[in-house]
Amino acid sequence: MATSEYVDDPNQRPPVIGAKEEGGAGPRRRDFLNIAAVSFAGVGAAAVVVPLVNQMNPSADVLALASIEVDLSKIAEGSGIKVAWRKQPVFVRRLTAKEVTDANAVPVSELRDPETLAQRTKPGKENWLITMAVCTHLGCVPLGVTPGENRGDFGGYFCPCHGSQYDTAGRIRKGPAPKNLQVPEYSFKSNTVVQIG
Amino acid sequence: MSFPWAENYEPKNPLMKWVDAKLPLPRLVYNAVGAGYPVPRNLNYFWNFGVLAGLALTIQIVTGIVLAMHYASNADMAFNSVEGIMRDVNAGWLLRYMHMNGASMFFIVVYIHIFRGLYYGSYKAPREMVWLLGVVIFLLMMATAFMGYVLPWGQMSFWGAQVITGFFSAIPIIGDPIHTWLLGGFAPDNAALNRFFSLHYLLPFVIAGVIVLHIWALHIPGSNNPTGVDVKGPQDTVPFHPYYTAKDGFGVGVFLIVFSVLLFFYPNYLGHPDNYIQANPLSTPAHIVPEWYFWPFYAILRAFTVNWFWIPAKLWGVLAMFSSILLLFFLPWLDNSPVRSANYRPAYRIAFWVLVVDVLVLGFIGKMPAEEPYVRIGQFAAAYYFAHFLLIVPIISMVEKTKPLPNSISESVLHGEAEEAAPIGVGSAH
Numbered sequence: 001m002a003t004s005e006y007v008d009d010p011n012q013r014p015p016v017i018g019a020k021e022e023g024g025a026g027p028r029r030r031d032f033l034n035i036a037a038v039s040f041a042g043v044g045a046a047a048v049v050v051p052l053v054n055q056m057n058p059s060a061d062v063l064a065l066a067s068i069e070v071d072l073s074k075i076a077e078g079s080g081i082k083v084a085w086r087k088q089p090v091f092v093r094r095l096t097a098k099e100v101t102d103a104n105a106v107p108v109s110e111l112r113d114p115e116t117l118a119q120r121t122k123p124g125k126e127n128w129l130i131t132m133a134v135c136t137h138l139g140c141v142p143l144g145v146t147p148g149e150n151r152g153d154f155g156g157y158f159c160p161c162h163g164s165q166y167d168t169a170g171r172i173r174k175g176p177a178p179k180n181l182q183v184p185e186y187s188f189k190s191n192t193v194v195q196i197g
Numbered sequence: 198m199s200f201p202w203a204e205n206y207e208p209k210n211p212l213m214k215w216v217d218a219k220l221p222l223p224r225l226v227y228n229a230v231g232a233g234y235p236v237p238r239n240l241n242y243f244w245n246f247g248v249l250a251g252l253a254l255t256i257q258i259v260t261g262i263v264l265a266m267h268y269a270s271n272a273d274m275a276f277n278s279v280e281g282i283m284r285d286v287n288a289g290w291l292l293r294y295m296h297m298n299g300a301s302m303f304f305i306v307v308y309i310h311i312f313r314g315l316y317y318g319s320y321k322a323p324r325e326m327v328w329l330l331g332v333v334i335f336l337l338m339m340a341t342a343f344m345g346y347v348l349p350w351g352q353m354s355f356w357g358a359q360v361i362t363g364f365f366s367a368i369p370i371i372g373d374p375i376h377t378w379l380l381g382g383f384a385p386d387n388a389a390l391n392r393f394f395s396l397h398y399l400l401p402f403v404i405a406g407v408i409v410l411h412i413w414a415l416h417i418p419g420s421n422n423p424t425g426v427d428v429k430g431p432q433d434t435v436p437f438h439p440y441y442t443a444k445d446g447f448g449v450g451v452f453l454i455v456f457s458v459l460l461f462f463y464p465n466y467l468g469h470p471d472n473y474i475q476a477n478p479l480s481t482p483a484h485i486v487p488e489w490y491f492w493p494f495y496a497i498l499r500a501f502t503v504n505w506f507w508i509p510a511k512l513w514g515v516l517a518m519f520s521s522i523l524l525l526f527f528l529p530w531l532d533n534s535p536v537r538s539a540n541y542r543p544a545y546r547i548a549f550w551v552l553v554v555d556v557l558v559l560g561f562i563g564k565m566p567a568e569e570p571y572v573r574i575g576q577f578a579a580a581y582y583f584a585h586f587l588l589i590v591p592i593i594s595m596v597e598k599t600k601p602l603p604n605s606i607s608e609s610v611l612h613g614e615a616e617e618a619a620p621i622g623v624g625s626a627h
Binding site: 056057058059062082084086087088089133134136137138139140141142143159160161162163174175176177178 | 356359360361362363364366367377378379381382383384386388392478479480481482483484485498499501502509510511512514566567568572
């Protein structure tokens with residue numbers, strides 16, 4: 001009789017009453033039930049985590065995309081404005097001829113994030129530089145959109161938080177930021193109106 | 198809990214006997230912070246700072262709960278509700294200034310507590326777990342303090358939130374989705390403010406829970422002491438109560454005097470005036486600085502200005518800042534010297550004070566704008582910070598010739614008394 005062996009060894013569980021001897025050393029029905037029950041509870045718990053995590057993602061009202069139209073007629077050459085789009089600021093800047101020349105004079109291969117001014121503007125509108133006003137380092141709003149502000153060593157934008165410097169094409173030139181100022185999706189509705197978003 | 202000669206809890210009052218039989222909570226308190234906990238008899242005033250940190254946390258929880266009764270965690274109302282607390286709520290100005298300056302006091306006390314541990318080798322075996330839990334508490338404190346600073350929704354609140362959540366966008370590939378997930382939007386707004394309020398209310402209670410574990414882990418080997426020598430017998434200890442409750446009581450008095458001076462005479466000295474301007478997502482203040490207790494870490498964040506190898510400068514800065522704290526988790530195994538107290542470690546003692554100066558320099562750099570010469574100084578100071586833990590301490594622990602240790606705590610104490618008690622000119626003959 002197998003039972004007596006189990007009595008001597010407290011680490012061994014007693015055999016399941018009614019279990020068939022021919023079941024042998026393989027997993028018993030009870031093992032299967034334990035694993036199945038715990039797995040099922042685990043899957044259930046994991047399924048509950050999904051809404052708990054997902055509730056932190058942007059809600060529908062935050063995601064609701066808005067597009068804005070900007071009137072360009074009042075922006076003087078060499079100056080620019082800051083507009084709010086999706087609760088984030090956007091720079092709309094009208095470059096001077098010299099600023100365009102400066103931006104084109106830079107060898108692209110030397111840049112941290114190589115892009116030409118033409119790639120960052122619309123054809124024929126290279127003097128309109130439209131970028132997010134969000135420093136790609138840690139999200140501050142750089143200075144320099146109005147002529148009186150600090151524009152850094154490269155004449156573009158200067159981020160006051162950690163000293164990142166952008167050139168007149170909004171490209172990162174110095175400091176900790178990894179990328180150029182992001183160019184949002186936009187299109188010219190007419191010569192004086194641009195739609196962002 | 199710790200030593201066999203600890204005094205035993207014997208309630209005399211029948212009510213206390215009845216309570217002890219049903220729920221031995223008074224026994225637990227007696228053994229933890231009463232006469233039942235034997236403590237080395239030679240602790241100096243640097244051992245007050247654990248109790249003071251507990252007091253600071255209590256002040257923060259009490260004032261925080263009442264402030265939450267008047268605060269509105271909505272981006273449109275938060276700033277005005279804080280102004281309402283300052284002007285309209287009865288004693289609201291006092292409660293808010295207590296909470297604001299209480300946070301600074303908490304960090305002052307905890308920084309001294311941490312450096313006490315570094316000087317006297319309290320992180321070493323057998324107290325590694327005490328140290329590890331302490332670093333966890335420090336991380337939780339930093340998260341709580343950051344989220345609390347966002348709640349008034351001033352300019353520094355908003356831009357601090359923007360910069361600090363921006364750390365996560367440095368993670369390659371998944372960084373931006375994580376950043377958006379943390380904020381519940383593309384920039385800090387109502388969603389972020391609400392979740393920060395929820396977590397700012399929760400985390401102090403988590404801290405209190407980890408403090409229980411911290412003290413529990415401490416009471417297994419018992420407290421360290423200025424000689425770093427192990428307790429050898431009953432002659433080396435005194436009961437926590439009344440000896441150290443009295444000594445801590447004096448420390449509490451000094452703490453409250455300093456706190457009161459700050460609170461009543463310089464309540465805004467450690468704050469930033471820009472935080473009395475309501476948050477404006479379209480305008481970054483010309484000079485963003487975190488609260489003073491984050492300055493050293495902010496300096497390390499800003500020390501990386503160029504890409505290195507294939508890792509961008511932004512990621513370097515964030516990695517360096519987090520690892521400057523995570524490094525502390527490894528300290529018990531980086532320092533292999535068998536001697537704990539720096540009093541008997543001449544080389545480590547110098548390295549310790551250089552580290553103190555280095556952290557103060559980092560703090561100063563973190564406060565200053567990102568300009569030369571501050572950036573360069575910050576780079577050297579940050580490099581030294583890492584060198585201290587990763588090179589200097591391990592090397593010192595291998596090559597240092599330490600001074601002879603006293604045979605026991607009681608011997609070191611009584612030796613001192615003999616010198617003091619002897620008439621002039623005789624003591625040196627001892």
